[in-house]
Amino acid sequence: MADKNAKKKTMTLAQRKSLEGLIFVSPWIIGALAFFVWPLFVSIRLSFSEMISIQGFQMKWVGLENYKYLIQTSTTYMPNFLAEITNTLINTPITLVFSLIIAILVNKDIKGRGFFRTVFFIPVLLGTGYVMQQLLGSGTNQVIDLPEGLLMTLGGDFAAIVTEFLNRITEILWKSGVQIILFLAGLQGISSSLYEASRVDGATEWENFWKITLPLVTPIILLNFIYTMIDSFTDSGNKIMSDISHCFTTGSFNQGAAMGWLYFAFTFLLCGLALLIMNRFTFNQGER
Amino acid sequence: MFRKPKIQTQGVRIRKKVKISKILLYILVAALLVFTVLPMICMVCRAFMPMTELFIYPPRIFVRHPTLQNFVDLLSSLSSSTVPFTRYIFNSLWVTIVTVFLSVVVCSMGAYGMVKHKPVGAATIFTIVIAALSFSGHVTKIPNYMIVSGVGLIDSYAALIVPSIATAYNFFLVKQFCEQLPDSLLEAARIDGAKEFRIFWTIAMPLLKSAWSTLAVFSFVSSWNDSFSPLVYIQTDSMKTLPLALQTMAGGAGVVARSGTVGAATFLTTAPTIIVYTVMKGRVMDTMAYSGIKS
Numbered sequence: 001m002a003d004k005n006a007k008k009k010t011m012t013l014a015q016r017k018s019l020e021g022l023i024f025v026s027p028w029i030i031g032a033l034a035f036f037v038w039p040l041f042v043s044i045r046l047s048f049s050e051m052i053s054i055q056g057f058q059m060k061w062v063g064l065e066n067y068k069y070l071i072q073t074s075t076t077y078m079p080n081f082l083a084e085i086t087n088t089l090i091n092t093p094i095t096l097v098f099s100l101i102i103a104i105l106v107n108k109d110i111k112g113r114g115f116f117r118t119v120f121f122i123p124v125l126l127g128t129g130y131v132m133q134q135l136l137g138s139g140t141n142q143v144i145d146l147p148e149g150l151l152m153t154l155g156g157d158f159a160a161i162v163t164e165f166l167n168r169i170t171e172i173l174w175k176s177g178v179q180i181i182l183f184l185a186g187l188q189g190i191s192s193s194l195y196e197a198s199r200v201d202g203a204t205e206w207e208n209f210w211k212i213t214l215p216l217v218t219p220i221i222l223l224n225f226i227y228t229m230i231d232s233f234t235d236s237g238n239k240i241m242s243d244i245s246h247c248f249t250t251g252s253f254n255q256g257a258a259m260g261w262l263y264f265a266f267t268f269l270l271c272g273l274a275l276l277i278m279n280r281f282t283f284n285q286g287e288r
Numbered sequence: 289m290f291r292k293p294k295i296q297t298q299g300v301r302i303r304k305k306v307k308i309s310k311i312l313l314y315i316l317v318a319a320l321l322v323f324t325v326l327p328m329i330c331m332v333c334r335a336f337m338p339m340t341e342l343f344i345y346p347p348r349i350f351v352r353h354p355t356l357q358n359f360v361d362l363l364s365s366l367s368s369s370t371v372p373f374t375r376y377i378f379n380s381l382w383v384t385i386v387t388v389f390l391s392v393v394v395c396s397m398g399a400y401g402m403v404k405h406k407p408v409g410a411a412t413i414f415t416i417v418i419a420a421l422s423f424s425g426h427v428t429k430i431p432n433y434m435i436v437s438g439v440g441l442i443d444s445y446a447a448l449i450v451p452s453i454a455t456a457y458n459f460f461l462v463k464q465f466c467e468q469l470p471d472s473l474l475e476a477a478r479i480d481g482a483k484e485f486r487i488f489w490t491i492a493m494p495l496l497k498s499a500w501s502t503l504a505v506f507s508f509v510s511s512w513n514d515s516f517s518p519l520v521y522i523q524t525d526s527m528k529t530l531p532l533a534l535q536t537m538a539g540g541a542g543v544v545a546r547s548g549t550v551g552a553a554t555f556l557t558t559a560p561t562i563i564v565y566t567v568m569k570g571r572v573m574d575t576m577a578y579s580g581i582k583s
Contacts, residue, residue: 017405018406020484021404021405022407024397024398027398032454035451036454038435039428040427102317110314119324119325120321122324125561173324247430
């Protein structure tokens with residue numbers, strides 16, 4: 001009898017707890033349902049339909065028509081698509097290398113370490129949207145201009161290459177703030193006893209990097225790789241992104257939705273592939 | 289007797305080697321730092337440059353004769369529009385502050401409730417969160433517009449605020465930290481007779497401070513810099529926020545003549561983010577390293 005009672009009581013308590021939890025979560029759930037889950041479904045439906053009238057958003061199912069249009073007829077979508085993918089595939093490894101180097105540098109015992117870390121992180125805060133484009137002076141006016149004397153001695157073409165190179169470095173550095181932080185966290189997770197042991201055995205810094213640092217930081221490299229790719233694919237300066245936004249002004253919502261889905265399907269595929277390949281090279285401390 | 293000097297020279301040599309590598313290290317860091325900082329210096333200088341210096345060839349990075357004329361021009365009134373620049377500042381501030389506050393409360397509450405009360409369907413919610421993390425907002429922007437216009441919020445502050453309150457990233461961030469809250473502490477408060485909401489507000493929230501202040505910084509940054517939402521949801525000139533106003537200003541006719549003003553506007557737009565960040569710096573760095581992601 002007493003046992004039964006106790007059981008009943010815990011049940012109701014658990015239920016009550018669950019209910020209270022629901023009350024706590026419900027504002028967020030409502031928000032997420034209204035502005036994420038539902039829009040996601042609508043967006044899928046949009047990409048397979050044709051808008052009959054903007055008033056009340058009446059739609060007609062047209063199957064793969066929108067996707068067909070993008071792949072076969074549209075003159076801008078596929079070139080932009082390919083350009084963005086090449087761009088991402090080039091920039092991602094460079095970003096990773098730079099951010100790893102910076103992380104190792106600011107992880108060393110130097111003066112003003114905190115200051116350096118802060119400065120390398122600040123671009124992340126400014127680095128979204130229009131302000132960044134304004135700052136990096138995309139296209140028209142470049143940030144870094146060589147001094148005139150140097151320009152004369154180098155000659156026009158070569159100077160152009162150098163400026164392009166320097167500007168690209170700036171752009172990459174501006175996009176590696178988060179990666180640097182993640183690498184730093186990874187580096188600080190490596191136990192110093194490993195380095196001490198190898199120093200006793202007579203290993204140089206260079207050997208330490210290849211035999212200890214790099215293998216142990218591979219999980220972070222994988223994480224950063226995926227992060228950098230997604231960041232680059234969803235960058236607001238991205239041509240596909242501006243194409244999607246452009247669909248708002250022209251009112252071609254269906255094409256916009258199809259563009260988004262086609263693009264993100266490919267992004268996911270690429271990330272999955274990267275995950276699969278990189279997983280083979282990732283070193284797990286627990287395994288060996 | 290003979291060994292002593294030998295040891296000393298060795299010691300000196302090692303110290304010297306260390307010194308050289310250290311100097312090289314500083315040079316390398318400084319060089320990378322210059323690349324990172326240069327655009328920012330450029331922006332600050334451009335904001336204070338007088339007209340005569342803006343169009344010199346070769347272009348200058350540093351300002352010789354700083355002037356506040358650009359800010360005066362910007363704040364007094366732009367020749368082409370009837371809306372004073374201060375109105376945009378107010379719009380941005382209002383939208384951002386309300387968004388940050390509501391986002392902190394809603395996301396913290398949700399994460400706390402989910403972790404500590406485990407309601408029915410907690411697993412499903414978490415799947416949704418993870419899925420949402422990997423999607424760009426651009427995919428859902430069009431349906432979002434339909435919903436906002438369906439509810440009749442177009443051209444209001446609410447249109448800019450409501451859609452960005454319940455973000456998956458913020459939820460995820462706080463959730464990671466909620467898992468570390470000791471159950472015994474909450475239990476103790478419960479035994480002492482505290483109501484659930486009070487436990488959340490007076491015990492959980494102070495303990496989650498580093499999590500939600502990071503959330504606040506990121507929410508601030510994304511809301512303050514967002515030029516896409518106002519572009520889509522706002523029609524009247526007087527309702528525009530700073531980034532959109534800046535975009536209109538820099539994109540319209542007579543850009544060249546106004547590049548000083550644009551510089552000043554860019555400066556005013558970026559300054560608050562940097563201030564907010566430097567104030568919250570310590571906490572953000574810790575949280576970032578711990579949770580491992582950003583929005």
